[in-house]
Amino acid sequence: MQPIDALAKVCGDVRPGEPAEGVLGVEPALVAAPKDASEAAEVMRVAAEKGLAVVPRGAETRLDWGTPPERCDLLVDTHRMDGLIEHAAGDLVAKAEAGQPMERLGALLAERGQRLALDVPLPGSTVGGTIATGASGPLRTLYGTPRNLVIGLTIVRADGQIARSGGKVVKNVAGYDLGRLFSGSFGTLGLIVDATFRLHPVPSAAAFVSCQVTGPEDAFDAVQTVLHSAVAPSALEYISPGTVAVLLEGVPEGVDVRARQIAELLGENAEITESAPDGWGRYPDGTTLIDVTAPPPALRDVLTTLGPETAVTWSGSGQGHVGVPTGSTPEKVATVLGELRGVLSRHRGGAVVRYAPEEVRGEIDVWGPVPGLALMRRVKDQFDPDHRLSPGRFVGGI
């Protein structure tokens, strides 16, 4: 039996791929959209039988991240698995299917006064894609990234087995935490089908305090002032070309006082606003996006190295993004990347290219040094011995 027929027997939505659906130019032979976890498991089982290379797809907001797959016989699209399975408001926990858009999940949770404390930098992103790419925004300074908020995960393995880890209680140390392992694994270990998150109450008040800084030294000082204060910001951002902005959340009387405290600390040009400053929670502009791990002391050096022309956003948690200007030559990108890595290695940080034009990708080392790569390969070999899951999309050709 042909793969398409075998898949059609187990899944209600199977069709040939289209050129426009290419993953970084690699056109999928087939696209299957299972309606639930058990259909997804059947699809994966058939893919295993037929030896198909599988790339999971959510809303395609980050399908152009990483490196192209070596092959793509089957795109598994999660858009039909888009439900909120459970929202246990009293327990501050929700379980959503992988294909659910983050904004819709947010809206549903907000009806009960709660939220998943993850920003959505790219509109339309799904729950599964957010986990698979480890995506987050400014709130990571207080709440962390998907690895901190996923408390239970259901996946379909390469062989079609459904496996679950964690559960639906926040406090739980039974067994290995595959939620953290799968966060940022880019579809190379298995297909995420649903996730359970710990939630937080929507704060009753919020305010932004922003100030303009002039140069790396000034930015560093402003950030340090806020970090070591006791106002407990939810987010602390540097947004180029020269804004340091703080988000305060809590009860109205508290936020009021804290906003004034921060404004005083940041000096006379500080401004308190209800809405976020420009660029908040968005990736910087540019055709090459670099993800940086830059602990707070590294901010000054990063900004000095990059100069004022290159767009940067950075969070107080020590994570940020650099956008290399449109039109930069591959050599220019390679130089920027090399300098960044040089500076960041002194701060035990690093830089990974998330997306770049094809001609640039060929000239650069997308991942940089990867400590523990041998172990990663061995874990990959266990989960996907035939290397059929998003092959080539990840570090070291995984």
Add this chain to the structure above:
Amino acid sequence: MGSKGFAPEPISGIVEKVEPLPNEPLPDELGRRLAELLGADRVVTDPVRLRTYECDGLTNHRSTPGIVVLPDTAEQIAAIVRECAAAGVPYVARGSGTGLSGGALPRADGVLIVTSRMRRILEVDIPGQRAVVEPGVINLDVTRAVRQYGYYFAPDPSSQQICSVGGNVAENSGGAHCLKYGFTAHHVLSCEVVTPDGEIVELSADGPGYDLLGVFVGAEGTLGITTKITVRLTRLPETVQTLLAAFESIEAGGAAVSAIIGAGVVPAAIEMMDALSIEAAEAAVRCEYPPGAGAVLIVELDGPEPEVAAQFAQVERLCRDAGAFEIRIAADDAERTLIWKGRKSAFAAVGRISPAYIVQDGVIPRTVLPQVLARIDALSAESGVRVANVFHAGDGNLHPLVLFDDAEPGAEQRAEEVSGAILDLCIEHGGSITGEHGVGVDKSRYMPRMFTEADLDTMQMVRCGFDPAGLCNPGKVFPTPRLCGEVPGVRKGPHPYEGKADLF
């Protein structure tokens, strides 16, 4: 191949297990090699001294280690692991030995690697809000080192005065304040790790590639041994406010917790004790909780002053609305300590009202607390086994203390049965068999009740990736080891020491 490395760990039993002393107390080939590596004074083979390492904080599982080593450096640990791997001998890492699930239970046929000599705080980086410590560093010592700068290390397991950061990493330790601040996994940025291959690798939370750190933390020492830990430091809160509220019943206390959480307050801690545990605490430390209370609730808020002031008033009102007949507010640190004294002494205090007891650790969705407590009451009534209850009420983490008289034949068994039935209740209500003590050897037999075979098999795929030979703390977490298939680089010929000496 040393078959001893693959000997299945005996499933933990009901009665205390004391394994016999090794037949060969003198250093054998492996012992001699370890002594060459570390110096003879860092290798313990004397049976009397070995006995002092026979258990961790959970004393009903005992096993005297074959050899104990006391390394000073990561390189030494790597060399020890390589020796063990070459000899096919299992090894177990141990920090302060305060674990409550037998996670660091030694192997009679193996090497126990004790990190207690690795106690240096290597770096304090306040601008970067982090510190680098060796695995044997005591949890509270991290806070002591950085408090002067206005910082602390947030995970605060109740053993924090003696437990090690390496142990916290292995167990993903929580503590009373993890409701707001999260677990060790959220406060560790990277770990230098000796892998089961004997290599030294740095695993970090946001480096390129898989988040191996995320799975390493909480893997109970089954994926390798951490030798250096970069922890995140947390800014000390501007203020801490604590109240104690007394209720006539657990139900009323539970209603107060629901109201507080429902109002969108995230307290730093909410702890609850029932009448029996209050009685025990009173007998032990005279904490003078309000007389006649069926339950007391301790609620602690921390953060910026204006924030805490507003929410604290709200919490106080919600407690009164739920029927609190007395509320005490700590005016200063001394009064706060007094409020916490009863709670912190609760486990040990139970010794005052019962000759022996089991500390259970289970989790339920917080909202089913009344139903589960009613079922625990029924279990207790049916069996005649008394159960005192202490909870981290905010996150549904129960610590039932199951009381028994160890002089009475069969009593321990009945207590074990009740204790196990409580875990079944947790699973039945969608909870977990452990919220913070870990699985270890103690609860591995319960894992199949919470997870399917495929779930456990999948978790063990990670283990097979790290430790295909299954020598790194084997017999913990999983009831049955997974076969890892082809084991790359593992010796298949005769054992290197075969015929030369008995291993231990």
